[in-house]
Amino acid sequence: MNEVNEVLDCHAAMRRLWEYLDGELSEQTLEAVHAHLSTCADCYRHYDFEREFLAALEAVQAQDCAPSTLHSRVLDTLRMEGFVPRYGER
Amino acid sequence: MEHSVDVTEANKVATSDPHSFEREALPCLDAVFRFARSLAHERADADDLVQETFLRAYRSWSTFLPGADCRRWLFTICHNAFLRSRERSQRRELHEQGDIDALPAVILHAHAIRDGTDALLTQIELVPALRGALEMLAEPFRSVVLLVDAEGYTYQEASELLSVPVGTVRSRLYRGRRFLQEILFAHARDVGLGCAGSHQGSTDHE
Secondary structure, three states, X not given: OOOOOOOOOHHHHXXXXXXXXXXXXXXXXXXXXXXXXXOOHHXXXXXXXXXXXXXXXXXXXXXXXXXXXXXXXXXXXXXXXXXXXXXXXX | OOOOOOOXXXXXXXXXXXXXXXXXXXXXXXXXXXXXXXXXXXXXHHHHHHHHHHHHHHHOHHHOOOOOOHHHHHHHHHHHHHHHHHHHHOOOOOOOOOOOOOHHHHHHHHHHHHHOOOOHHHHOOHHHHHHHHHHHOOOOHHHHHHHHHHOOOOHHHHHHHHOOOHHHHHHHHHXXXXXXXXXXXXXXXXXXXXXXXXXXXXXXXO
8 A cells, every 4th residue: 555645435434534533543544534535525524514513512511510519519528538628619 | 540659759749738639639520520420320329429539539649640630530530439339239331332433423424314314413402402312322332422522532541541442442432422323313303304305415325
């Protein structure tokens, strides 16, 4: 295989789509997938969907915060161990 | 990653600061909460896990290496506490075959293009739909989805954190994502999005 000009067909490119989106590919393979996506509208459509899906998934999960009651509960437990908060509590 | 190695001089200095725990560990509480929620399905169990994690972390703070990733250290404690609690409750882990690559998800999307549900990301109330789907996603898939897709860990880092091979992280992650998409597409069909036979240029990856 040519180390510089790796060419991927649709099947090979789509198999690597998650790794491409996750930044888990080697530079050479990443460039090969990128090159394929830039010339294949069908595969780009899948890429675009998965990219938006992952962005939404990240956003939804990042919104979850521990409730204030849990913060208080943890601090109460730590105080019983001798912990003295200095910077304030939530 | 192993942090409970020699207690170095630097380590002693850092942990002799009575406020270092508050400064470094407590700001990670929301992240630990999210990770605990991904491990323990019941909210009450997750809260217990968070409390247990911070108690253990506080008691072993002297073993935390200054400059190390505190969030990751807490996640490891949380995961170990979860494994022990699960052993205690004798619950069985859900075993399911993972995906080896992205192709199953691409095929799923190709079907969605064909039945017109692929536009769901812009046409449905995605946040509540995705929240509901995440609630249905079982361990061990959910923790990997949380670690990689929300907390930004690499496959290798998630593998070390969960003490499983990288290939296992990969297959659980891909299967978990596809499961979420299956739920979303089903939800889109339930709310009337798409209709059978509405071809919009389906692709040939099936």
